Amino acid sequence: xxxxxxxxxxGAQVSLYPMTSRFVEVITSALSALAPxxxxxxxxxxxxxxxxxxxxxxxxxxxxxxxxxxARQPDHVTMHVTLSRGCxxxxxxxxxxxxxxxxxxxxxxxxxxxxxxxxxxxxxxAGVVVDIQFSLYVLGQDxxxxxxxxxxxxxxxxxxxxxxxxxxxxxRGDAGAVFETVxxxxxxxxxxxxxxTIDLTASANSPSASPV
Numbered sequence: 001x002x003x004x005x006x007x008x009x010x011g012a013q014v015s016l017y018p019m020t021s022r023f024v025e026v027i028t029s030a031l032s033a034l035a036p037x038x039x040x041x042x043x044x045x046x047x048x049x050x051x052x053x054x055x056x057x058x059x060x061x062x063x064x065x066x067x068x069x070x071a072r073q074p075d076h077v078t079m080h081v082t083l084s085r086g087c088x089x090x091x092x093x094x095x096x097x098x099x100x101x102x103x104x105x106x107x108x109x110x111x112x113x114x115x116x117x118x119x120x121x122x123x124x125x126a127g128v129v130v131d132i133q134f135s136l137y138v139l140g141q142d143x144x145x146x147x148x149x150x151x152x153x154x155x156x157x158x159x160x161x162x163x164x165x166x167x168x169x170x171x172r173g174d175a176g177a178v179f180e181t182v183x184x185x186x187x188x189x190x191x192x193x194x195x196x197t198i199d200l201t202a203s204a205n206s207p208s209a210s211p212v
Contacts, residue, residue: 006102008193009090011053013082014063020075030070037062042095056085056098056187064179068126071175071204083186083198088140098187105192109150116184120158123180130175134182134200135168138190151189155181168199
């Protein structure tokens with residue numbers, strides 16, 4: 001029996017790195033931000049990273065809130081995230097159902113881009129400025145660069161774009177808008193039923209932060 005449209009395996013491996021001798025305090029304090037999502041996500045932690053599996057709305061909200069909580073403290077903090085949806089090596093999981101992906105199957109690239117920009121514009125402010133660089137990987141599709149170029153165009157119009165870099169794109173702004181930009185890139189670009197990943201590094205309070 002084929003999987004229901006919109007059902008797939010969606011998750012992230014997340015690692016938080018506070019640049020301070022207080023790292024235990026910063027991490028444990030920030031982890032309290034995950035409490036509202038315990039019932040919506042499968043969360044498994046080991047000594048390397050934390051796995052979060054579930055629908056994209058609580059998944060991205062949890063990642064955003066975790067990093068924002070750490071970034072509100074004065075110490076330099078970074079976070080590395082590997083996101084994946086539709087991996088053919090993972091079983092479909094109904095808890096990961098996503099209506100955005102269902103609708104995207106019947107939409108043009110222009111329609112998806114317009115909706116992504118609207119979502120970023122409506123993102124609530126988190127009250128903390130963050131920097132992110134990330135790379136989108138559209139796997140197993142011959143015309144993958146059409147989707148990637150479409151995503152880059154969206155990023156440049158998102159209001160969070162800072163600059164292009166080799167192999168990745170740099171974003172800066174309020175954590176609410178920045179993480180919403182990444183969520184939209186993850187959901188709106190690449191085949192709706194295909195395998196798409198994002199490799200992301202976030203930073204806040206860096207002592208070497210530059211204006212460009």
